[in-house]
Amino acid sequence: xxxxxxxPDEYISKIPEDRKEAVSxxxxxxxxxxxxxxxxxxxxxxxxxxxxxxxxPDGYHCDPKLPLPFINIASQKHFVALYHSGIYADKKLLDWxxxxxxxxxxxxxxxxxxxxxxxxPETIPYExxxxxxxxxxxxxxxxxxxKNVKNRKK
Numbered sequence: 001x002x003x004x005x006x007x008p009d010e011y012i013s014k015i016p017e018d019r020k021e022a023v024s025x026x027x028x029x030x031x032x033x034x035x036x037x038x039x040x041x042x043x044x045x046x047x048x049x050x051x052x053x054x055x056x057p058d059g060y061h062c063d064p065k066l067p068l069p070f071i072n073i074a075s076q077k078h079f080v081a082l083y084h085s086g087i088y089a090d091k092k093l094l095d096w097x098x099x100x101x102x103x104x105x106x107x108x109x110x111x112x113x114x115x116x117x118x119x120x121p122e123t124i125p126y127e128x129x130x131x132x133x134x135x136x137x138x139x140x141x142x143x144x145x146x147k148n149v150k151n152r153k154k
Contacts, residue, residue: 039051
């Protein structure tokens with residue numbers, strides 16, 4: 001499901017009614033718990049949280065004109081998604097999240113490389129997402145990103 005929006009508020013206004021509350025609460029959880037430095041925007045047609053060029057002038061290696069992405073929130077066709085690049089890039093963080101998830105949610109974790117899918121919005125573990133957001137600063141994300149990108153180029 002692609003939503004054309006210029007701002008996060010516009011994005012939320014265009015998603016299905018039954019998803020608005022969950023996406024809004026997820027957005028609020030991320031914004032309230034991300035360390036300073038990340039900026040909210042529309043990124044890849046989703047609500048995004050990025051490291052701005054003012055902190056990381058190199059931008060995203062796939063397109064340096066874009067800021068470095070970190071987290072995205074989306075209303076997809078069959079689920080609400082939270083994309084967290086740190087989980088994809090840091091095995092220790094992934095292992096922590098996978099271990100903590102069952103302590104917060106009775107349903108099975110539905111996850112891709114960086115995508116956490118919530119087919120039932122009422123099962124979103126906001127407290128766990130808040131804790132996940134607090135675990136990585138812009139500086140630690142940039143360092144991890146550079147380490148992983150440089151390793152891939154070799």
